[in-house]
Amino acid sequence: MAQMKTAIGLMSGTSMDGIDIALIRTDGRDRVERGPSMGVGYEPAFRNRLKSALNEARALTDRTQRPGDLSAIERNLTLRHAVAVNDFLASNGLSPTDIDVIGFHGQTILHCPDAALTVQLGDGALLAQSTGIAVVHDMRAHDMTFGGQGAPLIPVYHAALAQSAGQTAPLVFVNIGGISNLTFIGTEGDIVAYDSGPGNTLIDQWVETHTGGTFDKDGAIASAGRIIPSLAERYLDHAFFSSNLRRSLDRNDFSPPAVADAALADGARTLAYVTAAAILKSARHLPERPQTLVICGGGRLNPVIMDDLRRLGAKEDIAVIVAEEAGLDGDAMEAEAWAYLAVRSMEGLPLTFPGTTGVTKPVTGGVFNPVLPAQSPFAD
Template identity: 70%
Template sequence: MPGVRTAIGLMSGTSMDGIDVALLRTDGAGVVERGPFLGVGYDASFRNRLKLALEQAKTIRKRSERPGDLADIERELTLRHVAAVRKFLDTNGIAAGAVDVLGFHGQTILHRPDEALTVQIGDGALLANETGIATVFDMRANDMVHGGQGAPLVPAYHAALAANIDGAKLPVCFVNIGGISNLTYVGADGTVIAYDSGPGNTLIDQWVETHAGIPFDQGGMIASEGRIADDLAERYLASPFFTAAKRRSLDRNDFLPPSGSDVELADGARTLAYVAAASIIKSAGHLPVTPALYVICGGGRLNRVIMRDLTQLAARQDAAVISAEDAGFNGDAMEAEAWAYLAVRSLEGLPLTYPGTTGVREPVSGGVLAEVRRGDHSRD
């Protein structure tokens, strides 16, 4: 197919649990052919290194700064992505030469949209030369240059996927429950609106790691044993974030886990699961029309307590809630697929963001292309 490229998307999200790798054949517009997916987890020691990166990043005032250990962590992160790409190619019997481009998200260590400052560590040139595949990276920065929030970027891909959903179920709202949740509204008339909707898995992960020494509440098992602490839930949901006239993108530190609380482990997990679900519905109140359907992707869809709460809250609006899989998609792969899609759009000079998604002044493209240096590596 003319204009169709083979791209691999790489996502390391705010949950900091690993690297998602997904292949897509696309023209960056209406052609979307989804391929294989691979998840590569981080070990506990590297997750701790990323936590250190978050702390050291707090002093950054310019995007190029790498105080403390950040330069070393950035290199290690990139080489882990190199290993993930190689494993993906080997597992699926794909030659590097058959891939046109990598879409490299990197790891967000600082996001201050009010200061037009966002930092994703990850060395695109190193990734390109080690894999032998041209790489598009740093896709958020140009949006901020033009007055946007730098997030979310996935909506362009959600809009393409919406074409495969029964028109009777529009308007549809794609919801990614990652460390931070975000939503994309696609109206019956094609209108696309997107923004961060509130805390997702991060608060729950931090809570159970602090109180139980485990990285996350698998399937909502801990939450299922608890009860909602109403006062705590109300404090989160009373945040000005939910009522502000202007939607803004979030940093993982904008909502912090409970401190100095006498809430038990299970009750805390149960409460934070409810907050994750209620945040989505509360934020959806800013949409022009109540969605008929919520399609849930990201790790949060595997937490049955979040999904049950979300289903019950949405039912009050006569809206249905389904997982990405029930819609015919892969909820684990969607963000990585989106980065592959965005990389192709970047190569084509097509917009990555729009006024209705990030608040940018006008639709803009973005990303930095790192070509493979001739003679450094030969592609298979």
């Protein structure tokens, strides 16, 4: 039996709103013991710096390039993660010696699978130095070396959770983050995964343009609006949904509406519907109809999206539940997954599979950063 390891996962997603932190114990296979978690928000000024990084990244042709302000942003981002880890340890009565590894996602600033290019800001060696804990980072790039899309990486963790939670297949885990993605687990245990369409990003961008806020809290804005059919159809008629080729999305693949297209509430309501409808439309590409959709990520907290999902799911005889109804944590799941993936990486186990990213064969990935004696980066 493989040895259990204690791992921390760190996730900063496409919404760029902060860091999710979670602890698990796992053998990197089918044994998962979930521990505490917490979130740390970014202040508006740093979030704006991350947005500027997205613009600078558009000119990148190599994932190691850090022109302009990107190097400074990467260092700042990494040290923020280090502070978050140290605060997490202190609040849970833990020390660095209690943790075997950190799985560090970093911040995606460019994702172009057709060009085999994905760029995540985050210095794994600096994080290891700053926390005193070994770090595995850069877990997407190796997949692309073997023809994969570099995403999604969470499906192998979803499969482990389904087994531990006793969920009945066929079922689908849906993560509604900035971009939504599906993980299908079939009756024979087969795994299929792909991005399903825009998640929260379009709504967030729309609300920010109109109000300066960062998101539609509790769907309050959308609940006051109406769906504009022509606007919804413009998104749902996109070739992404009809193509038989499932591919990974970048946050720039779908753009928010023009300000003239809708009033604030109507635009938010329409985009909430698009988020839900895109999930059901993309699910039609699965090898069999799922019995259940288990909804994770921040989008599950938007009651307008959830009402649309339940209504659309009922038309296809698909039950829709949130992660908590399955005994899981929908906020911590991605961070938990990165902890799990770090352990798998250390064990040399596959992170991605032909059915999840389109990679030519199951492959592992990640860069291991041991703890080395060095001066603290906070000293300067």
